[in-house]
Amino acid sequence: MSNNCVIVRYGEIGTKGENRSYFEKLLIHNIKDCLRKNDVSFESIDRPRGRIIVYSNETEKAAKSIKKVFGVTSLSCAVSTKSDLETLKSASLLLAQEAGLDQSKSFRISVNRLDKELPMTSNELNIELGGFVQEKTNARVQLKGPDVDVGLDLISDQAFIFSERIQGLGGIPVGSSAGVLCYIKKKPDLLICILLMKRGCLLQIACPRELDISLARKFSYGFSLTTKIMGLREFYKEPVLAIATADTLSTYKNRKTKALWLTPLIAYDQKQIEHQLEMFKRS
16 A cells, blocks of 8 residues: 555644644644745645544655654654455555455554544544454554554544554644744854744744854744844844743843843753653654
């Protein structure tokens, strides 16, 4: 079975009530920007209930790029198929076998019904599909830590079948919060930019000299990240609504500014800053 789509899952966006549609559309906008900036081809992007589905013939490349978009909690390269029981049985068996399942290994079937109008419950489908796969392979069922984990997301008359979940970075889509001007003096200060983007902020960077900001650009989907060269005194006089600096408790000094002053690293020590930076570098 060849994957033909990427299932994109989100967390915090799902709690936004009447504004949920706005956040979903913004996340799709940022995903499209991500795919274009990384030269990944895609046919279309759908927004069924509770998921975003990216149809592409480059699913692995697409997933590798999309996992760096803020607002995405997890994603999977998947096969889209019909949701009738017989199709689900054959598709689950084939995917499990392609993932290496045989009588010497363990497996689990994990069904998630996003459309509760489907006739069978998730647990009933787990038992039905699991029993079928076990009968055909003689593999043993193991609910914790199986060798092969087959997942199914069911939405109306469609099923999306996958065998791997890729962790995303979470947060909310960039562009859903106000703009911020960030002052950085050295590359580790880029952590403030990343943390603010994770909370949806559009950014511009101010710095006293030219700096490599590629780490921040790695996550700047949905807008173009630019820099301004200026000193700290000029920075605090900028006519903007919000500013941010890399101050911690050990470097904090009270400065006069008319703008909202954000200090995302105020409770971090140096080891925590280094740990966070390393995590984002590996993402």
